[in-house]
Amino acid sequence: MYQLLPVLLLLAVTIIPALFNSSTPSAPPPSFVFETAQPPYTVQRLTPQHSIPYFLKSDDVAKLSSSKLRQLDQKAEVTFVRGLRDHCQVEYDRRQQIMADAQGWFGQIKDQEKWDAARTMKLESCERLRGMGYRPEIY
Numbered sequence: 001m002y003q004l005l006p007v008l009l010l011l012a013v014t015i016i017p018a019l020f021n022s023s024t025p026s027a028p029p030p031s032f033v034f035e036t037a038q039p040p041y042t043v044q045r046l047t048p049q050h051s052i053p054y055f056l057k058s059d060d061v062a063k064l065s066s067s068k069l070r071q072l073d074q075k076a077e078v079t080f081v082r083g084l085r086d087h088c089q090v091e092y093d094r095r096q097q098i099m100a101d102a103q104g105w106f107g108q109i110k111d112q113e114k115w116d117a118a119r120t121m122k123l124e125s126c127e128r129l130r131g132m133g134y135r136p137e138i139y
Contacts, residue, residue: 030060032076034083045069047077050132054080085136087125092138095121 032054033041041055054076064072098118104110126136 030056030064030072032056032072034076034080045073045076047080048073049077050080052077052080081129081132081134084125084129084132085134088123088129088136089138091121091123091125092136095123 031041034052034054037044037055040057043056043058043061044053045056046053048070056072061069095118098121099115102109102111102114102118109115126138129136
């Protein structure tokens with residue numbers, strides 16, 4: 001019996017506070033979509049630094065204080081820029097793969113047309129990042 005006492009005490013210490021915890025589970029954070037309204041995301045807001053439009057559900061906006069909305073504006077901007085960086089990396093990797101496929105042994109070009117197409121390929125997400133004042137690390 002005395003050998004079980006530490007285990008019982010440990011269980012009591014972890015279970016008893018949970019029984020008296022009266023806090024309700026918090027609501028999930030609001031979600032949003034970028035640049036184009038898509039029902040039910042119809043309330044437009046702009047990010048603070050780059051004025052990127054994003055859209056929220058109207059009932060989410062009604063629940064949030066102005067300070068929480070400002071925090072959400074910041075979060076939306078960080079999420080958007082992070083997404084652009086990810087897309088930029090994918091575009092760059094794709095271009096590099098096409099260039100590698102166009103090369104033969106010892107770095108000689110075996111398909112000049114494919115090589116030229118890859119070199120002139122637009123990396124739209126990277127260009128957009130540069131236009132926003134960010135420098136993609138891949139260059």
